[in-house]
Amino acid sequence: MPPTGEYEPSPYAPVADQVELYERTGGAEGGTLQGKPVIILTTRGAKSGKIRKTPLMRVTDGTRYAVVASQGGAPTNPFWYHNIVADPHVSLQDGATVLDYTARLAEGEERRKWWALAVAVWPDYEEYRTKTDREIPVFILEPS
Numbered sequence: 001m002p003p004t005g006e007y008e009p010s011p012y013a014p015v016a017d018q019v020e021l022y023e024r025t026g027g028a029e030g031g032t033l034q035g036k037p038v039i040i041l042t043t044r045g046a047k048s049g050k051i052r053k054t055p056l057m058r059v060t061d062g063t064r065y066a067v068v069a070s071q072g073g074a075p076t077n078p079f080w081y082h083n084i085v086a087d088p089h090v091s092l093q094d095g096a097t098v099l100d101y102t103a104r105l106a107e108g109e110e111r112r113k114w115w116a117l118a119v120a121v122w123p124d125y126e127e128y129r130t131k132t133d134r135e136i137p138v139f140i141l142e143p144s
């Protein structure tokens, strides 16, 4: 069951603009960051109940995805982390395809596996890890 409701664009214009471009072109534009593939995650706002859309690096094993709440190594988790914790039913757009997923926090060996996949896609995740005391959350998205 995908999150439904009123979409509230991010107040951070580069994010809102990238979401708009990605959705309008099916990922043909706005679909990369420094040449690496990006997806759009849709969550329901934990406080507002509004629909939130967030560009994130594309980390996948072909069926499932991982989303990494790195926020560049900031000391706090991004808002979308709190949204997933409140409601794990999300949707994800990869290119022109939008599918529904159920998110769960990766832990232990599974987290190590997905962290390695994420760093292979976006090596900067390792740098972010050294910049903060928080353990950067990794969610695994299972097809709903």
Ligand SMILES: C[C@H](OP(=O)(O)OC[C@@H](O)[C@@H](O)[C@@H](O)Cn1c2nc(=O)[nH]c(=O)c-2cc2ccc(O)cc21)C(=O)N[C@@H](CCC(=O)N[C@@H](CCC(=O)O)C(=O)O)C(=O)O
Residues within 6 Å of the ligand: 009, 010, 011, 012, 014, 015, 018, 033, 038, 044, 045, 046, 047, 048, 049, 050, 052, 054, 055, 056, 057, 068, 069, 070, 071, 072, 077, 078, 079, 080, 081, 082, 083
């Ligand atoms: C900017 C802010 O977004 P955020 O959810 O904190 O997420 C911060 C960043 O993670 C987000 O900007 C990402 O898109 C940055 N980012 C990545 N961020 C990552 O953490 N990981 C990535 O892999 C990643 C890749 C990436 C690729 C391209 C790109 O352009 C950006 C990328 C935002 O939109 N805030 C809104 C909405 C916040 C929200 O969802 N509020 C909830 C309440 C949440 C709560 O407090 O409980 C609600 O509506 O109810 C606001 O301040 O009004």
